[in-house]
Amino acid sequence: MNSNYETLLKQFSCEVCGSFYKKKQHLVIHMQTHTAEKPYSCEVCGISFTRKADKLRHLRTHTGEKPYSCDVCGSSFTTKQSLVNHICTHTGEKPYSCEVCAWSFTLKHSLVIHMRTHTGEKPYSCEVCGHSFIRKQYLLRHMRTHTGEKPYSCEICGTSFTTKADKLIHLRTHTGVKPYSCEVCSSSFTTKQSLVIHIRTHTGEKPYSCEVCAWSFTTKHSLVIHMRTHTGQKPYSCEVCGSSFTQKQHMLQHMQTHTGERPHSCEICGYSFIQKQHLLQHLRTHTGEQPYSCEVCCCSFRRKDNMLRHRRKHTKKE
Known part of the structure; x- marks a missing residue:
C-alpha cells in the first residue's frame, strides 16, 4: 500500500471505532x-x-420549502432522497430484495424492517409492560394504551382515537363510504378486515379452532368468547347486582333490566323490547313469517328454539 495513503488513513481515522475518512471534516462530523x-x-x-x-x-x-420536484407528476419533496424514493412509484423499481423470501422493496429501510419478520428481532420495547415491536411506530401506538392518549379526534362527533387509521375508518360511519366490496354478493364494508371475515361466509372457512373441543370460528374474537365457556371467565360485571357475563353486549342488555329501558319498539303495535332479536321474533307475529322448518314433517316455526323442541318429538318416536 502507498505510504502516503497509509499516512492519510492514520490522519483521518476514528480512534474510537476505527472508521476512516478521506476528509478531516467528515471525521469531525463522525466523532459527534x-x-x-x-x-x-x-x-x-x-x-x-x-x-x-x-x-x-x-x-x-x-x-414548507420543497425544492425537489418529480418530473412525472409534479409532487415536491424536502430532500433529494425522498424524491428518489418517490420516482420508484412511477418506475415500479424495487431495488431492495429479501434474500430469504425474495420480497422486494422500494426503500432500504422497508427491507430492514421486513427482515425482522424472519429474524424475530423486536428492537423497540415498552418500558411499562415489556412488550416488544419491530417498528418504533408500533411502540409509540402501543404506549397510548398505557397513557390513554387519543390524539386523533373526529371533527363531526368529537370521538377520539389512538391512531389516525382508526379515525379514518370511523369517519366512514358518517360519510357512508364502504370501499371494500364482496365479489360474490356485492356487499360492501368500511374496512378490509370486515370484508375478509365476510368472505368466509361464502367459503365456509373457519380458521380459528378451539383446542379443547375443536369447534371452529370465522373470527379470532369469536374464539376468545367461546373459550370463556371452558374457563368460566366472565369479565363483564353488572355494577348494580354483581351479575357477570362472558360478553360485554350481554352485560349491556342485562343493565336494561335495571333501567327499564326498552329501546327496540314495534312500529305496528308499539310493543317495546330490550333486545333487537326479541323485536324481530315479535314482528313475525304480524308478518306470519315462520323461517324455521322441521326437516322431518315440514312444520314451520317463528323461533328456532320452538323448532328444536318440536324435533325432539320425532327423536322420541324413533
Whole structure:
C-alpha cells in the first residue's frame, strides 16, 4: 500500500471505532456520533442536530420549502432522497430484495424492517409492560394504551382515537363510504378486515379452532368468547347486582333490566323490547313469517328454539 495513503488513513481515522475518512471534516462530523454533540440548533423549535445539513433539511418542515420536484407528476419533496424514493412509484423499481423470501422493496429501510419478520428481532420495547415491536411506530401506538392518549379526534362527533387509521375508518360511519366490496354478493364494508371475515361466509372457512373441543370460528374474537365457556371467565360485571357475563353486549342488555329501558319498539303495535332479536321474533307475529322448518314433517316455526323442541318429538318416536 502507498505510504502516503497509509499516512492519510492514520490522519483521518476514528480512534474510537476505527472508521476512516478521506476528509478531516467528515471525521469531525463522525466523532459527534460518539460524543453525542449536536452543535446545530433549530431557531424555530430548538431541536438540535449533529450536522449543519441535517438542520437545513429540518428547517424546511417549518418553511414548507420543497425544492425537489418529480418530473412525472409534479409532487415536491424536502430532500433529494425522498424524491428518489418517490420516482420508484412511477418506475415500479424495487431495488431492495429479501434474500430469504425474495420480497422486494422500494426503500432500504422497508427491507430492514421486513427482515425482522424472519429474524424475530423486536428492537423497540415498552418500558411499562415489556412488550416488544419491530417498528418504533408500533411502540409509540402501543404506549397510548398505557397513557390513554387519543390524539386523533373526529371533527363531526368529537370521538377520539389512538391512531389516525382508526379515525379514518370511523369517519366512514358518517360519510357512508364502504370501499371494500364482496365479489360474490356485492356487499360492501368500511374496512378490509370486515370484508375478509365476510368472505368466509361464502367459503365456509373457519380458521380459528378451539383446542379443547375443536369447534371452529370465522373470527379470532369469536374464539376468545367461546373459550370463556371452558374457563368460566366472565369479565363483564353488572355494577348494580354483581351479575357477570362472558360478553360485554350481554352485560349491556342485562343493565336494561335495571333501567327499564326498552329501546327496540314495534312500529305496528308499539310493543317495546330490550333486545333487537326479541323485536324481530315479535314482528313475525304480524308478518306470519315462520323461517324455521322441521326437516322431518315440514312444520314451520317463528323461533328456532320452538323448532328444536318440536324435533325432539320425532327423536322420541324413533
